[in-house]
Amino acid sequence: QVTLKESGPVLVKPTETLTLTCTVSGFSLSNARMGVSWIRQPPGKALEWLAHIFSNDEKSYSTSLKSRLTISKDTSKSQVVLTMTNMDPVDTATYYCARIHRVDTFGGVIDYFDYWGQGTLVTVSS
Amino acid sequence: SYVLTQPPSVSVAPGQTARITCGGNNIGSKSVHWYQQKPGQAPVLVVYDDSDRPSGIPERFSGSNSGNTATLTISRVEAGDEADYYCQVWDSSSDHPGWVFGGGTKLTVL
Numbered sequence: 001q002v003t004l005k006e007s008g009p010v011l012v013k014p015t016e017t018l019t020l021t022c023t024v025s026g027f028s029l030s031n032a033r034m035g036v037s038w039i040r041q042p043p044g045k046a047l048e049w050l051a052h053i054f055s056n057d058e059k060s061y062s063t064s065l066k067s068r069l070t071i072s073k074d075t076s077k078s079q080v081v082l083t084m085t086n087m088d089p090v091d092t093a094t095y096y097c098a099r100i101h102r103v104d105t106f107g108g109v110i111d112y113f114d115y116w117g118q119g120t121l122v123t124v125s126s
Numbered sequence: 127s128y129v130l131t132q133p134p135s136v137s138v139a140p141g142q143t144a145r146i147t148c149g150g151n152n153i154g155s156k157s158v159h160w161y162q163q164k165p166g167q168a169p170v171l172v173v174y175d176d177s178d179r180p181s182g183i184p185e186r187f188s189g190s191n192s193g194n195t196a197t198l199t200i201s202r203v204e205a206g207d208e209a210d211y212y213c214q215v216w217d218s219s220s221d222h223p224g225w226v227f228g229g230g231t232k233l234t235v236l
Contacts, residue, residue, distance in 0.1 A: 037225070046228070046230045047161075047214075047227040049224060049225035052225070060223065062224055107157070110157045110174075110175050111216060112171060112174040113159070113161070114174075116170070119168050
């Protein structure tokens with residue numbers, strides 16, 4: 001049974017650094033066909049992709065937030081960590097982690113998010 | 127950067143067919159995924175790679191993708207299908223590749 005669970009502070013102050021942890025079970029972060037992504041959703045708004053990481057340490061970041069984000073993983077702990085610096089009230093959102101499933105198709109390799117965590121609401125306020 | 131455009135809302139009566147579109151430049155050349163999100167819940171994958179369904183998703187959910195428009199079709203709509211739906215692609219066409227989500231479509235079952 002695949003599960004992902006986000007953990008971290010519910011409240012951060014402006015200018016602080018946010019650190020979120022995604023703890024996974026039911027699959028290994030060393031699996032070459034799996035990755036983990038972070039996505040956020042401000043209240044009442046759309047989903048926004050933040051970053052992802054794969055077993056070979058392949059990483060990718062949202063262009064607009066790249067300078068503020070760092071993603072890493074601890075395979076032995078089955079955890080993926082996202083840090084976001086210089087938090088602002090506009091960063092108030094529910095933050096999700098999701099498993100990326102990588103598969104081979106006729107057209108080549110495709111990735112999609114097949115399991116999601118429940119999400120954690122982070123509020124940025126002084 | 128790549129933009130995906132969805133209608134903000136779609137309404138349909140129970141038993142009818144709902145079609146939710148996702149527009150993007152030459153989206154037909156990309157692999158499109160669709161997620162369903164009910165209030166207070168995490169998104170759930172309902173269609174991947176344009177038209178494939180994960181196990182456990184009813185056959186009433188189907189997808190297509192051609193030209194500049196991808197479409198999620200929900201046949202025989204039920205009250206339980208009321209939710210927000212998001213399309214998603216991987217954009218590798220720019221200098222900074224990344225995942226892109228559409229703005230979401232709220233499906234209302236009348």
